[in-house]
Amino acid sequence: MKTIKTNKNEYQLICGIEIHAELKTDSKMFCGCKNDPFGAKEPNIYTCPVCLGMPGGLPTANKKAIEWTIKVGLALKCKINLFSKFDRKNYFYPDLPKAYQISQYDIPFCFDGVLETSYGPVKITRIHLEEDTGKLLHKVINGKKVSLIDFNRSGVPLIEIVTEPEIYSPEQAKEYGKKIRQILRYLEVADCDMDQGGMRLEANISLAKIDQENLPNYKVEVKNINSFKFAEQAISFEMIRQAKILDNDEIPVQETRGWDSNKSMTFSQRSKEDAEDYRYFPDPDLPPIRFSRENVDFIEQSLPELPANIASRWFEEYKVEERYSAQLITDIQSANLIEESFNLLINDSLTPNQLASAIVNKKIDISRENKASNIITTFKSLFQLDDVSQDEILKKINIVLSQNSDAVKKFQTGETKVLGFFIGQTARLIGKKVDANLLSTLIIQELNK
Amino acid sequence: MNNKLTLKKALDKLNDKSLTLEELYNDINSSIESQNKKLNVYLTLNRDAFETANTNLNKPLKGIPIALKDNYCTKDLRTTASSIILDNFIPTFESTVSKNLKNSGGVILGKTNMDAWAHGSSTETSQYGRTLNPLNTEYLPGGSSGGSAAAVAADMCIASLGTETAGSIRQPAAWCGVVGLKPTYGRCSRYGIIAMASSTDSPGPITKTVEDSAILLNYLAGHDPLDSTSAQISIPDFTKTLNLGVKNLKIGYLYKDLKGLDEITKIFSEQMQVFETLGATVDVVNAINPKHGVSVYTIVQRGEVSSNLGRYDGIRFGKNRSNFGDEAKRRIMIGTYTLSKGYADQYYNTAQKVRTLYIQDFKKLFKTYDVLISPTSPGYAKKIGATQGQAMFGELEDLLLEASSLSGLPGISIPCYKDDKTNLYLGMNIVAPMYREDLVIQVADAFEKATKWNRWRN
Numbered sequence: 001m002k003t004i005k006t007n008k009n010e011y012q013l014i015c016g017i018e019i020h021a022e023l024k025t026d027s028k029m030f031c032g033c034k035n036d037p038f039g040a041k042e043p044n045i046y047t048c049p050v051c052l053g054m055p056g057g058l059p060t061a062n063k064k065a066i067e068w069t070i071k072v073g074l075a076l077k078c079k080i081n082l083f084s085k086f087d088r089k090n091y092f093y094p095d096l097p098k099a100y101q102i103s104q105y106d107i108p109f110c111f112d113g114v115l116e117t118s119y120g121p122v123k124i125t126r127i128h129l130e131e132d133t134g135k136l137l138h139k140v141i142n143g144k145k146v147s148l149i150d151f152n153r154s155g156v157p158l159i160e161i162v163t164e165p166e167i168y169s170p171e172q173a174k175e176y177g178k179k180i181r182q183i184l185r186y187l188e189v190a191d192c193d194m195d196q197g198g199m200r201l202e203a204n205i206s207l208a209k210i211d212q213e214n215l216p217n218y219k220v221e222v223k224n225i226n227s228f229k230f231a232e233q234a235i236s237f238e239m240i241r242q243a244k245i246l247d248n249d250e251i252p253v254q255e256t257r258g259w260d261s262n263k264s265m266t267f268s269q270r271s272k273e274d275a276e277d278y279r280y281f282p283d284p285d286l287p288p289i290r291f292s293r294e295n296v297d298f299i300e301q302s303l304p305e306l307p308a309n310i311a312s313r314w315f316e317e318y319k320v321e322e323r324y325s326a327q328l329i330t331d332i333q334s335a336n337l338i339e340e341s342f343n344l345l346i347n348d349s350l351t352p353n354q355l356a357s358a359i360v361n362k363k364i365d366i367s368r369e370n371k372a373s374n375i376i377t378t379f380k381s382l383f384q385l386d387d388v389s390q391d392e393i394l395k396k397i398n399i400v401l402s403q404n405s406d407a408v409k410k411f412q413t414g415e416t417k418v419l420g421f422f423i424g425q426t427a428r429l430i431g432k433k434v435d436a437n438l439l440s441t442l443i444i445q446e447l448n449k
Numbered sequence: 450m451n452n453k454l455t456l457k458k459a460l461d462k463l464n465d466k467s468l469t470l471e472e473l474y475n476d477i478n479s480s481i482e483s484q485n486k487k488l489n490v491y492l493t494l495n496r497d498a499f500e501t502a503n504t505n506l507n508k509p510l511k512g513i514p515i516a517l518k519d520n521y522c523t524k525d526l527r528t529t530a531s532s533i534i535l536d537n538f539i540p541t542f543e544s545t546v547s548k549n550l551k552n553s554g555g556v557i558l559g560k561t562n563m564d565a566w567a568h569g570s571s572t573e574t575s576q577y578g579r580t581l582n583p584l585n586t587e588y589l590p591g592g593s594s595g596g597s598a599a600a601v602a603a604d605m606c607i608a609s610l611g612t613e614t615a616g617s618i619r620q621p622a623a624w625c626g627v628v629g630l631k632p633t634y635g636r637c638s639r640y641g642i643i644a645m646a647s648s649t650d651s652p653g654p655i656t657k658t659v660e661d662s663a664i665l666l667n668y669l670a671g672h673d674p675l676d677s678t679s680a681q682i683s684i685p686d687f688t689k690t691l692n693l694g695v696k697n698l699k700i701g702y703l704y705k706d707l708k709g710l711d712e713i714t715k716i717f718s719e720q721m722q723v724f725e726t727l728g729a730t731v732d733v734v735n736a737i738n739p740k741h742g743v744s745v746y747t748i749v750q751r752g753e754v755s756s757n758l759g760r761y762d763g764i765r766f767g768k769n770r771s772n773f774g775d776e777a778k779r780r781i782m783i784g785t786y787t788l789s790k791g792y793a794d795q796y797y798n799t800a801q802k803v804r805t806l807y808i809q810d811f812k813k814l815f816k817t818y819d820v821l822i823s824p825t826s827p828g829y830a831k832k833i834g835a836t837q838g839q840a841m842f843g844e845l846e847d848l849l850l851e852a853s854s855l856s857g858l859p860g861i862s863i864p865c866y867k868d869d870k871t872n873l874y875l876g877m878n879i880v881a882p883m884y885r886e887d888l889v890i891q892v893a894d895a896f897e898k899a900t901k902w903n904r905w906r907n
Contacts, residue, residue, distance in 0.1 A: 049522075049542050049641075053760045055535070056522040056544055056641040060677045090756050090788070099759025279788035281797055284648035284753055286677050 002169030011207040016165040029157035030059030043150035051155035053097025065157035073110025103130035119172035324356035340372040386432035456661035508554025516609035519560040531575040544641025553668035561596025570843035591621030615854035616847030619862035623876020624830035634857035635680035638673030646750035690891035696728035701818035742852035748800040755784025825876030
């Protein structure tokens with residue numbers, strides 16, 4: 001739990017997070033258009049009457065996107081609504097061609113889940129499925145300011161994962177975000193490219209006095225956060241900003257703020273005094289959706305072992321440290337490949353943890369084209385010395401010494417730190433891997449001759 | 450005058466080569482030329498209709514000219530929904546139903562006037578002027594599919610297509626003395642039809658005879674993967690129940706004692722006796738008062754309208770929001786209000802519950818009765834200008850249809866009486882359980898053939 005102390009009070013952070021992630025289904029959420037907004041070569045090429053909101057266009061729901069949403073829900077230990085529906089969220093914006101977004105209001109597909117972090121569990125309130133909007137581009141064309149709309153993204157399936165206000169530190173927020181991304185990627189349902197907006201983060205931030213029992217009576221929403229580091233920074237910034245306001249016995253304005261990563265500060269975007277009225281109602285174009293228990297069980301059985309589980313198992317079975325496994329478990333293929341490689345080290349002097357460290361630090365190729373046996377070979381070669389004869393080494397040492405008579409003099413006058421220089425020079429001249437200790441001994445021996 | 454042919458007769462004549470498409474189109478075109486200026490039926494004509502017809506002779510509908518309500522998106526043919534907001538909207542795609550029609554050899558002759566965005570029952574909300582009733586031009590044709598009904602009544606096409614949310618096919622059919630079939634919700638795809646109230650919009654045929662409706666429906670209906678609400682249910686041959694009669698059928702006579710119908714109840718009751726002479730039993734039945742249907746329909750439909758019209762926000766269709774007519778503005782405002790936070794429970798959600806009560810009520814009635822019958826409209830066509838100052842005009846005119854429309858049920862309106870003084874007709878509305886258009890057609894066909902009220906049959 002992170003608290004902030006001022007001269008007057010001590011406050012604790014109360015934070016909830018909303019994450020939007022675009023699902024990487026082949027087609028869009030409610031039409032057959034290709035779902036590839038970031039790969040599109042030109043604007044408005046993946047469009048049709050439905051995602052353009054033309055008169056008469058009608059949505060048909062993408063079954064795979066619904067199944068994937070439930071898959072994500074099950075991975076986050078959510079309960080699944082066997083009866084669900086899509087609702088219209090009505091608002092006007094140029095990137096929203098129908099003037100409503102098809103979303104889910106009171107019956108999301110998934111609810112009541114939890115994600116463990118090292119700072120404690122984070123309760124997931126709900127996960128629902130909706131459609132993404134188009135994208136506005138503000139440009140100057142022929143000296144005129146114009147706003148252009150690209151509908152390639154319009155109708156891309158988007159899940160929203162909402163937590164309870166139970167995140168108590170900026171670090172926890174960051175870890176939570178990273179874990180969600182890891183799971184979405186691991187389940188192969190989303191790429192979560194944050195730079196391009198494939199995954200977007202919003203934090204609802206408020207402070208409570210340390211002994212306060214009720215939740216704060218205000219919240220500040222920070223939007224447009226496109227990295228986990230920024231999330232951490234934005235929350236820390238807000239804690240300081242809000243603590244100052246609260247110290248003056250004022251309440252921070254209920255508003256939406258943006259994150260300016262250049263200035264490292266949040267800034268006011270719009271006031272949110274009154275909750276917006278989106279006039280939600282069930283979309284009459286889409287019949288309600290019913291699942292049987294068996295449907296859900298089937299999806300549950302298809303879930304792979306999840307990253308958190310793999311990490312703790314790797315720790316138990318292979319003594320692989322969490323700091324490595326957190327980085328190594330990114331997708332099923334590479335996780336399997338790495339584990340297969342661990343197994344090849346049974347009864348070996350080198351340990352799986354050393355391998356894990358080497359993969360992280362020495363960037364051993366763990367792409368799906370590689371094989372476990374190759375990985376082990378590469379790994380062992382890091383520790384293996386080349387076969388170089390002592391004569392050869394001595395020959396090279398003498399070359400180095402004869403070329404650096406100044407340094408030799410220094411050594412002989414007691415400046416022993418030049419030894420490192422000789423070792424480096426000699427090793428480079430040999431061009432192969434040799435035992436540094438052996439090299440050192442031989443150089444000293446030659447110098448003392 | 451070949452423009453006066455029914456769909457069935459025109460097909461037969463084209464089949465036995467006693468009629469050429471050229472003769473047919475010449476007569477149709479001259480009837481349009483002589484009447485359209487006065488009646489204001491067509492907003493846009495398809496200049497390529499005849500040419501296209503000639504390439505369709507080997508298809509089932511053989512190039513027959515069909516008029517379409519102007520809320521069907523038609524590829525490369527202007528589609529306005531009678532609102533100047535879409536004054537120059539030329540769709541790049543075809544609605545599924547009009548595509549089905551084209552694939553079967555039907556040809557789109559032109560796009561007909563309607564109440565703007567299908568808001569109304571008179572065509573008086575059209576931003577291109579009202580359509581006049583061909584039976585008596587001092588009167589309104591009804592709506593919202595008023596242009597399509599008038600096109601059939603004036604023989605300016607062989608048949609037409611309309612759309613109905615609650616009465617928009619049947620009420621203008623009744624007022625114009627023609628046949629209007631509203632299929633079960635989900636029977637015909639809504640894809641490409643400019644949405645009014647998405648949860649009740651139903652495209653369907655407006656024709657000269659019941660048989661024509663049955664023939665057309667065969668080609669329009671069917672599951673559409675582009676419309677999630679379209680039914681995945683097989684399509685019977687709707688002409689199969691023609692000529693079967695009504696012997697031993699149980700008919701429920703609905704809304705007989707409803708206040709406000711006194712003017713027509715006597716005439717209508719006499720016509721109901723026709724079924725008894727044909728061997729059916731007719732019982733007067735009690736149903737939930739349809740007046741609640743007006744409230745439910747108004748709330749549900751306005752809510753959906755306010756959402757459906759949001760896209761005409763002035764950014765993409767070249768005309769800003771000030772171009773909405775008064776009726777559209779009223780509906781947007783009421784719908785926005787009923788969906789607002791704090792009010793949605795009171796209005797929209799309650800309305801949906803009452804809607805469920807109607808659905809259950811009809812289910813109960815259909816346990817006893819094969820079909821339910823009532824007048825289509827509380828009276829004859831109203832005079833032009835009748836909607837002035839009547840913000841609820843349409844809802845009250847469609848009083849007898851809203852409850853069954855909200856329940857998704859199929860229904861047909863057929864002429865059942867003619868007032869010789871005004872030359873105007875009364876309509877009879879026949880409703881059946883979900884997906885039982887065959888029953889609706891069977892009963893309507895029996896009445897049509899046993900009486901003198903159909904102008905084309907005799």
